[in-house]
Amino acid sequence: MKKVAFYTLGCKLNFAESSSIARSLEPVGFVRAEFQDNPDLFVINTCSVTEQADKKCKKVVREAKKINPAAAVVIIGCYAQLKPEEIAAIPGVDLVLGANEKFQLPELILPYLDRTVQDLPKLIASEIRYDLDYHASYSVNDRTRTFLKVQDGCDYPCSYCTIPLARGQSRSDSIEKVLGLIEEIAANGVKEIVLTGVNIGDFGIQQGKRVETFFELVQAIEEKSSIERFRISSIEPNLLTPEMISFLATSKRFVPHFHIPLQSCSNAVLRLMKRRYQRELYQDRVALIRSVMPNACIGVDIIVGHPGETPELFLETYQFLNELEISYLHVFPYSERANTYAVDIKPKVDGMQKSERSKMLHILSDKKRHAFYESQLGNMGLVLFEESSENGQMEGFSENYVRVSVPYDPLLINTIQPVRYKSLTDSGEVKGEVMLVVSR
Structure with missing residues (x-):
């Protein structure tokens, strides 16, 4: 059996696709391995939401070739579809597959493992x-x-x-x-x-x-x-x-867990972003969730520094979020992407301002999460426990996405248990007490 290691960047969707593609390689003689296990094949599933995702791809290729210089390296994912020629030029990359072609990896890969085969195409990516x-x-x-x-x-x-x-x-x-x-x-x-x-x-x-x-x-x-x-x-x-x-x-x-992208709390910026709602609709949705599910967890995606976001318009976002009854934020500094409408929007926001705005919202997110967790103390939740443990503790998520830690017990792994939320840890997580170990 040959070994294949996947490195997945980006969203949950990419993780789902990496796992499925890995399973599709089993009938042609591959077993999934860890990145450090000297695999015969590295598959890097890329994201291209931000410039940092692009840079990470290049770094992962370098690390793969350090682990096994003889291994084949295949790049798939959004970055591979958007900039296939750029990726194909990265030293060490053997094959770049587009959005449709990545699912054909089992049929395509075997010749790339045979270093005696010449003139293999380095790029197989059709237009969307x-x-x-x-x-x-x-x-x-x-x-x-x-x-x-x-x-x-x-x-x-x-x-x-x-x-x-x-x-x-x-x-x-x-x-x-x-x-x-x-x-x-x-x-x-x-x-x-x-x-x-x-x-x-x-x-x-x-x-x-x-x-x-x-x-x-x-x-x-x-x-x-x-x-x-x-x-x-x-x-x-x-x-x-x-x-x-x-x-x-x-x-x-x-x-009762919702993750609802908002991106900006300024209607003027939402129009520049070509979003399909205004902040009033978002406010109504949050209010409705709170009225029927008071303990629901509500997460929000926000982009800072989009072209046209003046300091005054950013303050609209900050003040709106500060008053909104949400649980946490995912904050993304705007990253300019070729072939998008935002490239031509003025004025631009410089990197220092984006960094400062991002910092302000990360601090606000920490406060929101702490307040949400604190509001749950004394409640009972159903926690799905994970396998990993550290310092004698194991963790899991409740139905409303509260991260809970309890003393390690192997019987709890991959089970859903009733847990009472007792206190907050120094790291801001909830310390819980399993009320009754049940087989579920």
Whole structure:
């Protein structure tokens, strides 16, 4: 058996696809290995949301060649689709595969391991088309939770984003096939599935036509799945309807955890970003969630330093977030991407201002998370425990995404246990007490 190691950058969707591609290599003689295990093949699954993701790809290639100079190095993912020639020029890269071609890796890779074969193409990446195939993917044995891809591509041309260029237009699996994959995953003893996609709320488009909806998928999972817990990775605020929020509030499977991109709290900047909502809609969604799920965890994506974001408009964002009843922030400094509308928007925000704004929002996020965790003390939650341990403690996440630590007990690994939240640790996590070890 040959060894293959994956290094995955970026989103949960990439992790799901890396895991599925790794499994597809098994019939052609590969076993998955760690990066340091001297593998015969390195596969680097890239992201291109920020400039830092591009730089990380180049660094990982260098490290791979240090570990095994004779190994083949293949680059896949969004960066590989957007800038294939640039990646092909990186020393040590043997093959670059585009968005559709990455799933053909098992058929393509064997000649690249035979260093006697000459004149092999270094770049196999077709242009993004409307009718790209949909490839189902999910992760297994990578983490306690499984990431299940149910949708790919995006029809939202936001001014700062290259994802539609890298992944094509929105397309989905069918509800029937998703339910089949869920039962396949259940056979592996998985307790929680995270539904993921590029624009998951746009689920239901097949061959360019809408045939189903994300809400119908959620309802079908609630009724027919045997998995205990489901989490929605991220959903646009305009696609998270009041009807869906009310349904999720009474769900026995979907947990009270929402990650809802906002990107800016200034309506002027939202218009520059070509977002499909204004901050008032976002505020209404948060208020509705809080009214029906008071203990829900609500995470927010924010971009700072988008062209046109003046100091005054940034302060609108800061003040709005400060007053909004949310649980944490994911903060991204704007990174200029070629072939996006934002390139031509003025004025630009310099790096120092972006750094300062990012720092302010990271501090605010820490305060929000601390306040949310503090509000949960004394409550009881259901925690899915992970395998890793440190200093005699093990950790897991509750249904509403509270990270909880308890004394290590191997019987708790990959089980969901009732835990009372006792106090906050020095690192800001919740120290819990398992109330009764149950087999679940």
